[in-house]
Amino acid sequence: xxxxxxxxxxxxxxxxxxxxINCTYTATGYPSLFWYVQYPGEGLQLLLKATKADxxxxxxxxxxxxxxxxxxxxLEKGSVxxxxxxxxxxxxxxxxxxADGLTFGKGTHLIIQP
Amino acid sequence: xxxxxxxPKYLFRKxxxxxxxxxxxxxxxxxxYWYRQDPGQGLRLIYYSQIVNDFQKxxxxxxxxxxxxxxxxxxxxxxxxxxxxxxxxxxxxxxTGGFNQPQHFGDGTRLSIL
Numbered sequence: 350x351x352x353x354x355x356x357x358x359x360x361x362x363x364x365x366x367x368x369x370i371n372c373t374y375t376a377t378g379y380p381s382l383f384w385y386v387q388y389p390g391e392g393l394q395l396l397l398k399a400t401k402a403d404x405x406x407x408x409x410x411x412x413x414x415x416x417x418x419x420x421x422x423x424l425e426k427g428s429v430x431x432x433x434x435x436x437x438x439x440x441x442x443x444x445x446x447x448a449d450g451l452t453f454g455k456g457t458h459l460i461i462q463p
Numbered sequence: 464x465x466x467x468x469x470x471p472k473y474l475f476r477k478x479x480x481x482x483x484x485x486x487x488x489x490x491x492x493x494x495x496y497w498y499r500q501d502p503g504q505g506l507r508l509i510y511y512s513q514i515v516n517d518f519q520k521x522x523x524x525x526x527x528x529x530x531x532x533x534x535x536x537x538x539x540x541x542x543x544x545x546x547x548x549x550x551x552x553x554x555x556x557x558x559t560g561g562f563n564q565p566q567h568f569g570d571g572t573r574l575s576i577l
Contacts, residue, residue: 383565391571392467392469392555392569392570393506393568394568395566438506442564450496450498450555453505453506455503455505
């Protein structure tokens with residue numbers, strides 16, 4: 350079945366550092382890929398998405414490129430801020446079963462120190 | 464503003480008691496979902512509904528029940544059969560268009576056992 354694997358956390362960085370959170374997936378079809386962010390005590394917010402190979406999603410300085418050849422969707426940001434501290438989830442929606450919900454990774458807790 | 468409202472934010476259950484979590488959306492979305500979030504586990508799908516008066520079990524439906532009598536509402540009941548109900552519960556919705564559509568989340572309900 351479908352699965353999403355994210356790098357283990359917590360990831361601790363200093364402010365203004367470069368961020369990469371790795372995400373790889375397995376899927377039988379051609380999924381759409383998403384990154385969500387969760388701040389403490391809140392629900393998930395969509396950060397960015399990509400629906401086909403080589404698409405780049407971007408929002409708030411974050412970027413991720415849909416790499417079909419490596420089945421990856423790594424999240425990057427050039428200069429992180431303390432306010433970026435949160436849990437980040439990679440997710441996929443499968444073309445054959447999108448109506449039954451997304452498949453989520455376990456989340457990566459990001460801590461940015463001033 | 465359109466969005467998803469979950470209530471209450473915190474809920475306590477006594478042994479042998481059923482409790483109901485509310486989820487209301489004004490996004491005019493057809494599909495709605497319930498997820499359970501445990502620390503380090505990511506999100507797991509409990510139930511989903513693609514249309515009024517119809518719903519399907521997700522990966523961990525045992526001990527839970529739902530109804531979908533109105534498009535806007537998708538309440539989740541945690542029954543006494545759910546032996547480990549302590550978790551963060553998230554409701555989500557999405558529009559038509561299948562797997563390309565992102566899900567929009569509420570702010571969650573945290574359920575604890577007394």
